[in-house]
Amino acid sequence: MISHVLPTYNRAALSFERGEGSWAIATDGTRYLDLGSGIAVNVLGHANPALVDALTAQAGRIWHVSNLYQIPEQERLASLLVDRTFADTVFFTNSGTEAAELAIKMVRKYWDHAGDPDRIEILTFEGAFHGRSTGAIAASGAEKMVKGFGPLMPGFRHLPWGDIDALEAAVTDRTAAVMIEPVQGEGGIRPLPDQDLRRIREICDRTGTLLVLDEVQCGMGRTGRLFAHEYAGITPDIMMVAKGIGGGFPVGAVLATEAAAAGMVAGTHGSTYGGNPLACAVGARVMDIVADEAFLAEVNRKGALFRQKLEGLIAAHPGVFEGVRGQGLMLGLKCRVSPADLVKACYAQHILTVPAGDNTLRLLPPLNIEDAEISEAVERLDRAASSLA
Template identity: 60%
Template structure:
C-alpha cells in the first residue's frame, strides 16, 4: 500500500506504542533500550509522571489563546530561564529551527538599531547544523541540505572549525555575528574546545560582533550543565534552545541579553503557537526536574560511567570503534563500519542509536538513564560490534 506521507524520511520498520523511562515498547511487545531519546528530545525519558501530570492538568483547562494575551505560565518559565542563565529576555518558539531564525533576525536587528543595517552577515562553522528552514540550511552550509533549494539565502559565511586565521579573514564591515554549536551534534558529536569558545567570545568583544550559541541539542542538561557553554566559563549574547526543554512536547526558545535584543520591539517578530499554555506547562515541569538538587550531578556521573565503559568497548573492538567523543550524555562513536549499518545492527539487538555526520553514531539517552540501563546498552553495543566484525570476516573470506 502506498503511504500518504511525503517520503522525506528513511524510516526504520518499527512502530512504538508506549514507553517508560529509557525503554520503548513496539507494537509486537518487543522492548527497546532508547539511547536516541527522539534525537535528544525526551530528556526525562518516556511517560515521566511529573510531565504527564502537568500536561494532563493543563489540557483540561486551556490549550491555546495566542500571544495577543498574557500567558502566566510563559512569564514564569521565561523568568526561570532568565534566573538560571546569562539572559535577560526570552522568546518562545515551537522548534529549534524557529529559535535559530529568531536568533538570526535578532542579530541583524541589533545592528540595524545601532545604525548599521549593513551589518547583516553571520559567520558559521563547517559541519554545523542549525535547522531545515531556508535560512538555517544556509547558516549550516552543508550542501546535502541546500541542494535543490536554491538560490541559497544570502548572509552566511562558513569557515573551518578551529581555524582562527580563516575566521579573522572572513570578518568584514558587513559581519554582524558568529554562530556556533558548542558541540556539533548532527556534524558528528565534535566538541569545540573550551579555549576556542573563550577565544570566540574575546574576538566578538573586540570586533563589535554578537556571539550566538546554538544549544538546541546540547542544552537543558545534556552535557551535565544546564547549557554546554557554561563549561567554558563564557556567555553568549544570544542563544537558541529546544529539544530537551519540552521533554517531548514541541518547544523552543531564543534567549538573549537585553542589549542584544534591543531591536526586537513590538511587531518585529511573532508566532501563532509559540509559548502556548500546553508547552509552557510542560516546560516548567521539565525545569522542575532538571533544576532539582543533584539532577545535573547525576547526568555527569552516569555520563562518566558510560564513557568509561565505551573506552573498554573500543579497546575490545578497535576495528569497529575508532574514537569516543562528547560530554555528559551526548556521546558519539566514530566507526570503522558504516554508521547506518551499525544503527540497523543495534536495532537488531533492541538498542536505538542515532547516525550522525563523520560516520558517527550518537548516544543520546534520556537524562534519567540509570547505571543499569548503561550496562544493558553496553552489552548490546558489544553484541552489535561482534556481529558486524563476524560479518566483515565472513565477507573477507
C-alpha cells in the same frame, strides 16, 4: 505512488505504541533500550510521571489563547530561564528551526536598529546544523541540505570547524555575528574546546560582533551543565534552545540579552502557537528537574560511567570503533564502519541509536537513565558490533 506521509525520511520499519523511562515499546510488544531519546528530546525518558502530571493538569485548564494575551505559564518558564542563564528576555517557538530563524532575524534587526544595516554577515562553521528552514540551511551551507533549494538566503560565510585563526581573519566591519554550536550534534558529537569558545567570545567583544550559540541539542543538561557553554565560563548574546526543554512536547526558545534584543519591538516577530500554555507548563516542570545541581551532577557521573564502559567496548572491537567523544550524556562513537550499518545492527539487539556526520554513532539516552541500563546498553552494543565484525 507517493505515500500519504511525505517521504522525506528513510524511516526504519519500527512503530512504537508506548514508552517507559529509557524503554520504547514497539507495536509487537518488543522493548527497545532508547539511546536516542527522540534525537536528544526525551531528557526525562518516556511517559515521565512528573511531565504527564504537568501536561494533564494544564490540559484540564486551558490549551491555547495565542500571543495576543499574557500567558502566565509562559511568563513562569521565561522567568526560570532568565534566572538560570545570561538572558534578560525569552521568545518561545515551536522548534529549534524556528529558534534559528528568530536568532538570524534578531541579529539583522540589532544592526539595523543600531544604524548599521549593511552589517549583515553571519559567520558559521563546517558541519553545523541549525535546522531545515531556508535560513537555517543557508547558515549550515552543507551540500546535502542546500542542493536544489536555491537561491539561498545571502549573508552567511562558512568557516572550517574549530579554526579560530580563520574566524579572526574573517571578521570584518560587515560581520554581524558568529553562530556556533558548543558541541556539534549532527556534525558528529564534536565539542569545541573551552579555550576556543573563550577566544571566540574575546574576538566578538573586541570587534563588537554578536555571539549566537546554538544549544538546541547540547543544552538542557545534556552535557552535565544546564548549557554547554557554561564549561568555558562565557556567555552569548543570543542562544537557541529546543529539543530537551519540552521533554518531548514541542517547544523551543530564543534567549537574549536586553541589548541584543533591542531591535525586536512589537510587530517584528510573532508565533501563533509558540509559548502556548501546554508547552510552557511542561517546559517549566522540565526546568524544575533538570536545572537542579544534584540532577546535573548525576548526569556527569552517569556520563563518566557510560564513557568508561564505552572505552572497553572500543578496545574489544578495534575494527568497528575508533574512539569515543562528547560530554556528559551527549556521546559519540567514531566508527570504522558505516554508522547506518551499526544502527541496523543495534535494531537487531533491540537498542535505538542515532547516526551522525563524521562517521559517528550518537548516544543520547534520557538524562535519568539508570546505571543498570547503561551496562545493558553496552552489552547490546557489544553484540551489535560483534555481528558486524
